[in-house]
Amino acid sequence: MENKALVVIDLQNDITKNYKLIIERVNAAINWASENDMRVIYIKHFNLSEKTRTFKPGSKGAELVPELNVVSENIFEKSKASALTCEAFSNFIENNEIKEFYIAGADATGCVKSTSYNLAKCGYTVHVISDCVTSYDLKKLPEMYDYYAKKGCDVLTLAECR
Numbered sequence: 001m002e003n004k005a006l007v008v009i010d011l012q013n014d015i016t017k018n019y020k021l022i023i024e025r026v027n028a029a030i031n032w033a034s035e036n037d038m039r040v041i042y043i044k045h046f047n048l049s050e051k052t053r054t055f056k057p058g059s060k061g062a063e064l065v066p067e068l069n070v071v072s073e074n075i076f077e078k079s080k081a082s083a084l085t086c087e088a089f090s091n092f093i094e095n096n097e098i099k100e101f102y103i104a105g106a107d108a109t110g111c112v113k114s115t116s117y118n119l120a121k122c123g124y125t126v127h128v129i130s131d132c133v134t135s136y137d138l139k140k141l142p143e144m145y146d147y148y149a150k151k152g153c154d155v156l157t158l159a160e161c162r
Contacts, residue, residue, distance in 0.1 A: 005098045006033035009043045009083065009105030009112050011068050014054040014061035018134040019106055026104045026132045027069040029158050034071050039096065041074045043083045045111060081114035084122070100125040102161060103153075104132035108144040120152040127154045129161060 006029055011019055033040050046062060047055040055062050057077075064070060076089040083089050092098075101124055103116050112133055120126045128148045135141055145155045 002037050003097050004033075004036075004100040004102070005039040005041050005093075005096075006030065006102045006104065007041045007043060007083065007115065008068070009103065009115060010045045010107065011042075011065050011105050012044055012055065012061065013063050013065055014059075015065070015106045018136070018138060019065060020067075021138075022104070022132055022134045023065065023067045025129075025158050027067070029102065029104050029129055029132050029161070030069045030071055032158070032162060033102065038102070039074060039098065040072045041076065041089070041092070042068075042070065042072075043086070043089065043105070043111070043115070044075060044077045046077055046079050078111075081111045082118045083111070083115040084118045098124075101127065103128045106134050108133045108135035109137065109140050113144060113147065116148055116153050117151050125154075126152070127156050127161065129158050130155050131157045 008026060030040055045055050046057045076086045078086040101119055103112060105112055116126050116128050130145055148155050
């Protein structure tokens with residue numbers, strides 16, 4: 001395995017309906033990563049607040065979306081925006097000496113933003129795949145692409161990654 005990974009963030013049943021706009025490209029990215037000996041990692045968000053109605057552990061809403069191509073058992077759970085807050089994910093990165101990340105998923109203004117920023121801040125190489133990222137507010141995507149670039153991430157389309 002190369003020291004690269006595709007990280008698919010929070011494509012769960014409770015996520016925005018906008019995931020359907022990117023799911024085919026995300027699956028294409030998963031196939032591309034698999035064909036190029038990259039690890040494919042899935043991140044699931046859980047809301048732990050008693051009053052929450054979304055992303056509740058054990059609920060249908062917290063499951064990965066049925067259209068998602070799941071090709072590995074590398075599925076990690078977090079309860080905060082950054083995937084690096086998940087100790088199992090952080091340990092997996094370290095144990096597998098992963099140094100370079102390709103990011104896909106949701107939400108561009110939340111968990112994708114936080115995970116990408118924090119990975120780059122830790123010195124990893126981060127590529128946000130712009131046409132494999134969505135948001136609750138699609139109008140915010142160009143602003144988020146600029147943010148990622150300013151924080152040290154490459155912003156590429158899936159075609160540019162290949």
